[in-house]
Amino acid sequence: xxxxxxxxxxxxxxxxxxxxxxxxxxxxxxxxxxxxxxxxxxxxxxxxxxxxxxxxxxxxxxxxxxxxxxxxxxxxxxxxxxxxxxxxxxxxxxxxxxxxxxxxxxxxxxxxxxxxxxxxxxxxxxxxxxxxxxxxxxxxxxxxxxxxxx
Amino acid sequence: xxxxxxxxxxxxxxxxxxxxxxxxxxxxxxxxxxxxxxxxxxxxxxxxxxxxxxxxxxxxxxxxxxxxxxxxxxxxxxxxxxxxxxxxxxxxxxxxxxxxxxxxxxxxxxxxxxxxxxxxxxxxxxxxxxxxxxxxxxxxxxxxxxxxxxxxxxxxxxxxxxxxxxxxxxxxxxxxxxxxxxxxxxxxxxxxxxxxxxxxxxxxxxxxxxxxxxxxxxxxxxxxxxxxxxxxxxxxxxxxxxxxxxxxxxxxxxxxxxxxxxxxxxxxxxxxxxxxxxxxxxxxxxxxxxxxxxxxxxxxxxxxxxxxxxxxxxxxxxxxxxxxxxxxxxxxxxxxxxxxxxxxxxxxxxxxxxxxxxxxxxxxxxxxxxxxxxxxxxxxxxxxxxxxxxxxxxxxxxxxxxxxxxxxxxxxxxxxxxxxxxxxxxxxxxxxxxxxxxxxxxxxxxxxxxx
Amino acid sequence: xxxxxxxxxxxxxxxxxxxxxxxxxxxxxxxxxxxxxxxxxxxxxxxxxxxxxxxxxxxxxxxxxxxxxxxxxxxxxxxxxxxxxxxxxxxxxxxxxxxxxxxxxxxxxxxxxxxxxxxxxxxxxxxxxxxxxxxxxxxxxxxxxxxxxxxxxxxxxxxxxxxxxxxxxxxxxxxxxxxxxxxxxxxxxxxxxxxxxxxxxxxxxxxxxxxxxxxxxxxxxxxxxxxxxxxxxxxxxxxxxxxxxxxxxxxxxxxxxxxxxxxxxxxxxxxxxxxxxxxxxxxxxxxxxxxxxxxxxxxxxxxxxxxxxxxxxxxxxxxxxxxx
Numbered sequence: 028x029x030x031x032x033x034x035x036x037x038x039x040x041x042x043x044x045x046x047x048x049x050x051x052x053x054x055x056x057x058x059x060x061x062x063x064x065x066x067x068x069x070x071x072x073x074x075x076x077x078x079x080x081x082x083x084x085x086x087x088x089x090x091x092x093x094x095x096x097x098x099x100x101x102x103x104x105x106x107x108x109x110x111x112x113x114x115x116x117x118x119x120x121x122x123x124x125x126x127x128x129x130x131x132x133x134x135x136x137x138x139x140x141x142x143x144x145x146x147x148x149x150x151x152x153x154x155x156x157x158x159x160x161x162x163x164x165x166x167x168x169x170x171x172x173x174x175x176x177x
Numbered sequence: 178x179x180x181x182x183x184x185x186x187x188x189x190x191x192x193x194x195x196x197x198x199x200x201x202x203x204x205x206x207x208x209x210x211x212x213x214x215x216x217x218x219x220x221x222x223x224x225x226x227x228x229x230x231x232x233x234x235x236x237x238x239x240x241x242x243x244x245x246x247x248x249x250x251x252x253x254x255x256x257x258x259x260x261x262x263x264x265x266x267x268x269x270x271x272x273x274x275x276x277x278x279x280x281x282x283x284x285x286x287x288x289x290x291x292x293x294x295x296x297x298x299x300x301x302x303x304x305x306x307x308x309x310x311x312x313x314x315x316x317x318x319x320x321x322x323x324x325x326x327x328x329x330x331x332x333x334x335x336x337x338x339x340x341x342x343x344x345x346x347x348x349x350x351x352x353x354x355x356x357x358x359x360x361x362x363x364x365x366x367x368x369x370x371x372x373x374x375x376x377x378x379x380x381x382x383x384x385x386x387x388x389x390x391x392x393x394x395x396x397x398x399x400x401x402x403x404x405x406x407x408x409x410x411x412x413x414x415x416x417x418x419x420x421x422x423x424x425x426x427x428x429x430x431x432x433x434x435x436x437x438x439x440x441x442x443x444x445x446x447x448x449x450x451x452x453x454x455x456x457x458x459x460x461x462x463x464x465x466x467x468x469x470x471x472x473x474x475x476x477x478x479x480x481x482x483x484x485x486x487x488x489x490x491x492x493x494x495x496x497x498x499x500x501x502x503x504x505x506x507x508x509x510x511x512x513x514x515x516x517x518x519x520x521x522x523x524x525x526x527x528x529x530x531x532x533x534x535x536x537x538x539x540x541x542x543x544x545x546x547x548x549x550x551x552x553x554x555x556x557x558x559x560x561x562x563x564x565x566x567x568x569x570x571x572x573x574x575x576x577x578x579x580x581x582x583x584x585x586x587x588x589x590x591x592x593x594x595x596x597x598x599x600x601x602x603x604x605x606x607x608x609x610x611x612x613x614x615x616x617x618x619x620x621x622x623x624x625x626x627x628x
Numbered sequence: 629x630x631x632x633x634x635x636x637x638x639x640x641x642x643x644x645x646x647x648x649x650x651x652x653x654x655x656x657x658x659x660x661x662x663x664x665x666x667x668x669x670x671x672x673x674x675x676x677x678x679x680x681x682x683x684x685x686x687x688x689x690x691x692x693x694x695x696x697x698x699x700x701x702x703x704x705x706x707x708x709x710x711x712x713x714x715x716x717x718x719x720x721x722x723x724x725x726x727x728x729x730x731x732x733x734x735x736x737x738x739x740x741x742x743x744x745x746x747x748x749x750x751x752x753x754x755x756x757x758x759x760x761x762x763x764x765x766x767x768x769x770x771x772x773x774x775x776x777x778x779x780x781x782x783x784x785x786x787x788x789x790x791x792x793x794x795x796x797x798x799x800x801x802x803x804x805x806x807x808x809x810x811x812x813x814x815x816x817x818x819x820x821x822x823x824x825x826x827x828x829x830x831x832x833x834x835x836x837x838x839x840x841x842x843x844x845x846x847x848x849x850x851x852x853x854x855x856x857x858x859x860x861x862x863x864x865x866x867x868x869x870x871x872x873x874x875x876x877x878x879x880x881x882x883x884x885x886x887x888x889x890x891x892x893x894x895x896x897x898x899x900x901x902x903x904x905x906x907x908x909x910x911x912x913x914x915x916x917x918x919x920x921x922x923x924x925x926x927x928x929x930x931x932x933x934x935x936x937x938x939x940x941x942x943x944x945x946x947x948x949x950x951x952x
Binding site for chain 3: 200204207208209211212215216219220221222223225226227265270271272275555556557558559560561567568
């Protein structure tokens with residue numbers, strides 16, 4: 028009986044982790060953002076686009092040479108103050124990606140971070156779902172777990 | 178599966194009992210530590226290209242929190258170089274004691290001032306404070322080589338100083354900021370040092386494991402091995418393995434978190450759990466979040482915004498988190514004191530805090546690991562290229578695996594905490610549900626901060 | 629009871645002492661023996677060495693590193709590709725000078741509002757006892773007061789077009805205007821007035837002015853000027869020349885209270901027709917060469933060659949005129 032419950036929760040877990048989520052259909056469009064980079068943050072530091080959008084980021088450095096590297100997309104650009112640089116890409120990977128500076132720009136350079144969200148931050152929803160599922164499933168299953176490891 | 182005695186294997190036992198393998202590691206660690214101090218003070222001020230920052234806060238930290246603590250408990254303490262110069266000074270020798278038995282007893286407690294650590298400080302509050310001091314200055318510490326160099330040197334000199342004034346390894350036991358949390362989290366490790374047969378200890382004359390003999394020194398951690406029921410204060414230095422005349426000390430493999438089955442009721446340890454939980458979440462927000470104002474406040478030490486940041490930091494750790502937790506331990510008609518319930522249930526934050534730190538560190542380490550290659554070849558930023566990797570470009574590693582790994586760590590930690598809470602609640606004769614919900618909410622916040 | 633130390637203990641002590649001495653001595657030794665020139669932002673000291681010495685015809689080996697942000701290194705008035713000076717890394721540079729004298733080295737990548745102050749001198753000593761005297765810049769030999777106001781009374785309604793100007797100019801004789809001797813000492817407005825006898829209306833005259841201005845330069849020159857502007861001027865003057873660069877506010881804050889600042893201390897707005905059309909190339913060259921005088925404008929004299937300044941001047945006029 029407990030074993031069936033365990034399978035049920037494991038199955039639910041797999042669904043929460045891997046089942047395709049409903050995608051909000053939005054027509055892809057071209058979006059342009061101007062990102063001001065200064066020691067040690069971008070403004071704006073959070074960007075939201077839809078999957079399929081063609082995104083253009085204009086990087087304006089306002090104090091020293093900064094870069095912009097987008098995790099997950101593995102693309103980057105750098106800009107000197109006075110010389111705006113442009114990065115254009117197709118936002119075909121959904122989810123949340125951090126972007127960071129890739130030109131050493133001072134002490135807190137490794138923490139100069141922003142966030143790009145393409146569509147929804149699906150992985151966050153899945154994780155929260157898994158955490159909650161884990162706790163719900165914990166109670167009926169915990170005694171099962173205890174018995175098997177005593 | 179209960180316990181597997183690793184020291185039954187003769188090779189392992191000889192390896193641990195002999196002073197030479199340990200000494201080899203000691204020499205490498207000490208030389209590396211001193212080199213890190215010099216690199217911090219003399220090398221390039223650019224943190225990402227200085228050996229001291231890269232090898233302490235990226236390499237050593239990654240190995241510590243991702244491998245050493247979860248799998249070996251206080252395994253780092255076994256090879257840490259900080260207490261060594263002081264201890265060698267204190268003992269008057271590096272290898273085994275060199276006198277007759279009676280002199281050895283004297284020698285093993287040190288030939289210097291040899292004072293007992295003051296009773297009212299025999300807790301981990303000083304370690305809580307020293308960790309918080311590092312944490313409040315962490316933005317500067319993690320990024321500025323000469324600050325790291327000075328802190329490393331300060332710890333070394335403090336350890337030497339305390340070895341000369343007090344007996345045994347008092348820096349390690351009562352002052353070291355790292356030791357405070359390694360000790361707490363070592364309760365989750367699958368490795369332990371315990372006696373084999375209590376009867377042998379009862380009839381043992383002289384208790385050389387604590388007092389020393391011609392084979393070795395009395396426990397530098399001020400622990401009586403026969404009384405060891407948890408990993409928290411045993412530094413795995415292996416002295417008792419060498420001194421025990423009855424071969425009664427063993428290193429065992431055991432299930433994870435075995436120590437948490439007998440939860441501690443100490444307030445200092447409970448607050449350590451809150452310090453670690455809170456600082457993991459604050460670090461995630463400040464260092465890995467997109468909020469520039471937080472980073473500015475954290476970095477510019479001494480400004481008004483930094484004081485506000487420090488106040489909020491301490492407020493979260495000492496007021497917000499514990500008081501919300503206290504609400505979760507509240508229960509009518511309970512025969513146990515509030516303190517017992519609070520401290521017992523707070524042990525459920527130990528696996529949670531450990532996994533919070535693992536999840537945070539994964540991001541920090543994978544993003545910056547390529548600096549290790551460059552720093553290996555040019556540790557001081559003088560233009561060397563010792564191994565040809567000085568010009569390896571920065572590149573975050575395994576970014577696609579990061580989110581799943583963090584989810585696994587955090588959700589796994591949550592379930593682990595729930596189990597610990599259940600066990601602790603049984604000990605405290607109360608319900609685990611509010612505490613489990615507390616852990617769930619904390620996990621959701623951490624997921625939101627990291628993902 | 630003194631017992632002789634066991635051999636193993638003695639050897640171990642020796643080993644550990646050696647390891648510690650090695651760990652301390654190695655970094656100390658190499659650090660002391662590696663002369664590096666450190667670059668820091670001007671607020672933190674700029675270059676660690678303000679004067680570099682070299683001998684004529686002898687290679688000079690420089691090792692440069694940055695202590696904070698991305699910097700660059702180049703020597704003024706020399707046809708030299710600048711090198712990046714990167715944080716935490718060392719750039720090796722070998723230079724040979726064939727003429728003795730005092731050169732200026734400077735930072736080539738913007739590192740803050742005081743980036744242009746990151747300069748030093750390179751003294752090249754040699755046996756050549758024949759010093760070359762520099763000739764006075766044009767504004768000095770003309771006796772031009774480059775700080776005087778040069779607003780114009782009549783401005784074009786729209787941006788003058790060189791294409792229209794070219795068509796209109798076919799009926800005029802303008803060859804006397806297309807030579808450096810005329811171009812350099814006259815402002816566009818002065819040319820506008822000289823065209824009064826052409827019979828064109830104001831708009832037409834301005835168009836012809838823009839065509840003549842374009843004819844006094846080359847596409848190559850404009851392209852060089854654009855690059856120089858982007859790398860050196862845009863940070864304060866703005867990528868579109870409107871005096872709204874990323875450092876404009878900081879410059880205004882620092883120099884706005886000074887009495888001699890014409891623009892409330894803000895960097896000059898090259899899109900301001902009233903001012904720009906009354907400025908001759910000689911005046912602009914003077915401003916670029918001399919800079920300063922209570923404003924945040926750097927003196928570029930030691931940095932740019934004369935050709936580079938003419939290229940820049942030509943490009944600056946393109947904010948006023950529509951070149952094709």
